[in-house]
Amino acid sequence: QIDSARLWGTIHETAQFGATPKGGVRRLTLGAEDKQVRDWFRKACEDAGLDVQVDALGSMFGLRKGRDMSKPPIGVGSHLDTQPTGGKYDGILGTLAALEMVRTLNDAGIETELPICICNWTNEEGSRFAPAMMASAAYVGDFTTDDILSRKDAEGVTVAQALDSIGYRGDAPVGRQKFSGFVELHIEQGPILEAEGKTIGVVDSGQGVLWYDGKIVGFESHAGSTPMPLRRDALATLSEIVLAMESIAKKHGPKAVGTIGEAVIAAPSRNVIPGEIAFTVDCRSADAGIMDALDRDLRAAIVEIAAKRKVEVQLDLVWRKAPTHFDPKLVDAVENAANQLGYSHRRITSGAGHDACNLNTVMPAAMVFVPCKDGISHNELEDATQTDCAAGANVLMHTVLALAGV
Amino acid sequence: QIDSARLWGTIHETAQFGATPKGGVRRLTLGAEDKQVRDWFRKACEDAGLDVQVDALGSMFGLRKGRDMSKPPIGVGSHLDTQPTGGKYDGILGTLAALEMVRTLNDAGIETELPICICNWTNEEGSRFAPAMMASAAYVGDFTTDDILSRKDAEGVTVAQALDSIGYRGDAPVGRQKFSGFVELHIEQGPILEAEGKTIGVVDSGQGVLWYDGKIVGFESHAGSTPMPLRRDALATLSEIVLAMESIAKKHGPKAVGTIGEAVIAAPSRNVIPGEIAFTVDCRSADAGIMDALDRDLRAAIVEIAAKRKVEVQLDLVWRKAPTHFDPKLVDAVENAANQLGYSHRRITSGAGHDACNLNTVMPAAMVFVPCKDGISHNELEDATQTDCAAGANVLMHTVLALAGV
Ligand SMILES: NC(=O)NCCC(=O)O
Numbered sequence: 001q002i003d004s005a006r007l008w009g010t011i012h013e014t015a016q017f018g019a020t021p022k023g024g025v026r027r028l029t030l031g032a033e034d035k036q037v038r039d040w041f042r043k044a045c046e047d048a049g050l051d052v053q054v055d056a057l058g059s060m061f062g063l064r065k066g067r068d069m070s071k072p073p074i075g076v077g078s079h080l081d082t083q084p085t086g087g088k089y090d091g092i093l094g095t096l097a098a099l100e101m102v103r104t105l106n107d108a109g110i111e112t113e114l115p116i117c118i119c120n121w122t123n124e125e126g127s128r129f130a131p132a133m134m135a136s137a138a139y140v141g142d143f144t145t146d147d148i149l150s151r152k153d154a155e156g157v158t159v160a161q162a163l164d165s166i167g168y169r170g171d172a173p174v175g176r177q178k179f180s181g182f183v184e185l186h187i188e189q190g191p192i193l194e195a196e197g198k199t200i201g202v203v204d205s206g207q208g209v210l211w212y213d214g215k216i217v218g219f220e221s222h223a224g225s226t227p228m229p230l231r232r233d234a235l236a237t238l239s240e241i242v243l244a245m246e247s248i249a250k251k252h253g254p255k256a257v258g259t260i261g262e263a264v265i266a267a268p269s270r271n272v273i274p275g276e277i278a279f280t281v282d283c284r285s286a287d288a289g290i291m292d293a294l295d296r297d298l299r300a301a302i303v304e305i306a307a308k309r310k311v312e313v314q315l316d317l318v319w320r321k322a323p324t325h326f327d328p329k330l331v332d333a334v335e336n337a338a339n340q341l342g343y344s345h346r347r348i349t350s351g352a353g354h355d356a357c358n359l360n361t362v363m364p365a366a367m368v369f370v371p372c373k374d375g376i377s378h379n380e381l382e383d384a385t386q387t388d389c390a391a392g393a394n395v396l397m398h399t400v401l402a403l404a405g406v
Numbered sequence: 407q408i409d410s411a412r413l414w415g416t417i418h419e420t421a422q423f424g425a426t427p428k429g430g431v432r433r434l435t436l437g438a439e440d441k442q443v444r445d446w447f448r449k450a451c452e453d454a455g456l457d458v459q460v461d462a463l464g465s466m467f468g469l470r471k472g473r474d475m476s477k478p479p480i481g482v483g484s485h486l487d488t489q490p491t492g493g494k495y496d497g498i499l500g501t502l503a504a505l506e507m508v509r510t511l512n513d514a515g516i517e518t519e520l521p522i523c524i525c526n527w528t529n530e531e532g533s534r535f536a537p538a539m540m541a542s543a544a545y546v547g548d549f550t551t552d553d554i555l556s557r558k559d560a561e562g563v564t565v566a567q568a569l570d571s572i573g574y575r576g577d578a579p580v581g582r583q584k585f586s587g588f589v590e591l592h593i594e595q596g597p598i599l600e601a602e603g604k605t606i607g608v609v610d611s612g613q614g615v616l617w618y619d620g621k622i623v624g625f626e627s628h629a630g631s632t633p634m635p636l637r638r639d640a641l642a643t644l645s646e647i648v649l650a651m652e653s654i655a656k657k658h659g660p661k662a663v664g665t666i667g668e669a670v671i672a673a674p675s676r677n678v679i680p681g682e683i684a685f686t687v688d689c690r691s692a693d694a695g696i697m698d699a700l701d702r703d704l705r706a707a708i709v710e711i712a713a714k715r716k717v718e719v720q721l722d723l724v725w726r727k728a729p730t731h732f733d734p735k736l737v738d739a740v741e742n743a744a745n746q747l748g749y750s751h752r753r754i755t756s757g758a759g760h761d762a763c764n765l766n767t768v769m770p771a772a773m774v775f776v777p778c779k780d781g782i783s784h785n786e787l788e789d790a791t792q793t794d795c796a797a798g799a800n801v802l803m804h805t806v807l808a809l810a811g812v
């Protein structure tokens with residue numbers, strides 16, 4: 001059993017790095033607060049006797065030796081970055097539970113056959129730089145390191161510049177650290193476990209993701225003197241697109257979601273009809289066929305709206321992540337651990353994307369979920385109980401021990 | 407007759423202060439470019455022998471003596487500030503035509519009975535500080551000078567700070583400069599004169615304006631893991647409000663307009679359902695009864711949308727300007743001048759607000775319109791012909807001469 005109080009203590013200690021007034025965390029990837037938590041994590045890993053490496057995209061790897069060093073380690077971990085108004089658990093629980101596992105094994109003097117490597121992946125959230133799960137996507141070869149290094153945030157700062165500014169552009173090439181398998185603990189970020197009173201989610205699959213960059217070009221004109229029928233209003237156009245996205249997603253019942261999370265009017269003014277808007281779209285399904293339908297329906301709706309309103313709308317797919325089907329053996333290992341420890345559990349699909357989803361494309365991977373309050377995440381009010389966090393950390397540890405061998 | 411080439415020259419000379427790549431002007435009130443054009447205007451007034459005063463809100467008054475200095479002058483002018491992506495004519499034509507008139511009278515050695523005062527009113531556009539026509543509204547007593555001085559722009563800079571930063575907080579109390587009447591030349595900013603092939607618009611009325619500040623508070627949550635039916639999406643809410651405003655305005659045919667020109671998502675992120683949005687509303691009609699209906703219908707629509715989407719929507723009226731009915735004698739004077747000069751003309755309602763609309767509440771006022779290309783305004787592509795601008799300036803001068811007496 002891990003030390004529940006110690007795990008809880010590290011979650012709340014690190015929550016100071018970027019703490020917000022409403023009790024959340026604002027720790028954008030590769031910013032000043034991210035450097036603080038990274039420095040803390042590096043020292044904690046070193047204090048626990050781990051050999052810490054940083055790769056060219058800033059991902060951090062802390063290696064605990066195993067008896068058989070000829071085999072790659074079992075990877076465990078998640079991320080320490082957050083949304084602009086994020087919570088204290090998303091990613092953090094999984095990373096600190098990996099650290100807590102190492103501390104527990106050290107205290108108990110437990111050696112494993114395979115080595116174990118605990119990980120903090122760079123930019124899982126994807127809100128400062130696109131795509132989300134950026135570093136693990138490069139790790140599995142979905143993008144080259146150079147491509148990712150050149151991506152820019154809204155201020156035009158590149159990933160390379162941001163890494164250098166906090167001193168986390170490491171010298172290990174991306175992908176050099178190999179793994180025999182990967183396990184990630186995370187809060188569910190949805191309402192199912194809580195509603196059904198289950199402690200553990202045995203994650204067997206994950207939704208695919210489509211990310212788009214959109215731009216609407218209408219025509220700026222005077223809000224007082226331009227008759228309604230002559231307008232080419234970019235915001236009215238966006239409004240129809242937002243509502244179309246919503247009804248397209250709803251058509252598929254619980255099997256799809258669609259969101260417009262960002263929309264910026266160029267040169268906004270109270271008495272000017274908006275002429276230009278940049279926006280982004282996030283839509284998802286666990287079913288690849290439905291993902292295709294979402295793409296098709298959204299594009300068709302936009303063509304129709306643009307024609308009706310005599311505006312130009314551009315929609316560029318910037319990221320497509322296929323649905324995930326986690327490795328059946330590792331999923332079984334998670335389920336066995338939950339059974340052995342006597343926790344209630346159910347199989348579950350992840351609504352969110354995770355580094356484990358990327359890693360699963362090149363190695364066996366699986367995930368453990370624990371409930372979060374009211375299913376709330378990507379919100380400063382995100383919450384989880386100490387008991388559930390400890391239960392998840394125990395399932396994580398026992399899964400890793402089963403895979404690494406004692 | 408004014409000097410058409412000289413007027414055209416000053417329009418294009420001053421268009422350099424804040425010139426944009428697309429041929430427009432970005433000269434936000436009380437900013438660095440506004441200081442440049444004000445310095446230029448002050449020197450031009452002094453060179454024309456005018457006595458220049460600046461009031462406590464930065465409005466500039468250049469006085470040309472008349473034979474009878476016991477009576478207040480006839481005021482003539484407009485504004486030199488622009489929208490963030492504005493044109494070269496909106497406000498500028500009216501101010502520089504007033505200067506051109508003085509130069510013409512000087513060259514011809516014409517004395518008037520009443521003095522003439524040419525004006526540049528501060529913040530007519532209302533895009534940096536609300537409301538629009540801010541200084542003339544304070545002039546007529548709709549707001550106190552102190553209230554206006556404390557208004558803030560989006561960066562939190564007050565009118566007082568902005569005035570001080572460019573050295574245009576004058577020592578004349580607001581309202582001290584009295585007028586016997588006021589005449590303003592402006593581009594139409596709408597499509598009617600051009601469509602009907604008329605050179606001069608004899609403006610007899612102006613739309614009333616309602617300006618609101620709005621705020622939507624929904625709930626931020628994860629774009630991937632939050633089921634569609636559980637969302638409280640602030641952007642989807644705004645979208646319904648935008649489309650409701652549009653159909654409410656359309657219900658009144660050509661007699662009303664409604665626009666949402668600004669909308670800012672708090673803490674936007676691609677994979678976060680927007681939780682909070684600030685927006686503004688501009689709606690107008692020349693009919694006070696329709697203005698009341700617009701207010702009522704918009705509020706009712708918002709109550710319904712907010713209840714359906716389980717979000718909070720706040721809507722605060724920040725400005726109400728009643729419809730304008732210009733002084734019949736002055737309107738006739740404009741019409742007479744157009745007739746005498748042989749220009750085609752028609753009576754017209756102003757869709758936009760103007761300083762003359764404020765001034766008309768405490769003195770006789772009227773306006774002269776000239777066509778602008780495709781009715782486009784509040785856009786960098788705003789355009790007007792040299793011939794039409796000169797025609798408007800001639801009608802302006804002859805109206806003023808009739809009122810001031812030769
Ligand atoms: N777990 C999580 O919130 N990841 C962020 C990437 C996503 O949007 O799914």
Ligand SMILES: NC(=O)NCCC(=O)O
Nearest residue numbers: 224271530531538758759
């Ligand atoms: N003339 C003009 O564009 N004024 C700005 C104020 C308004 O929105 O009507």
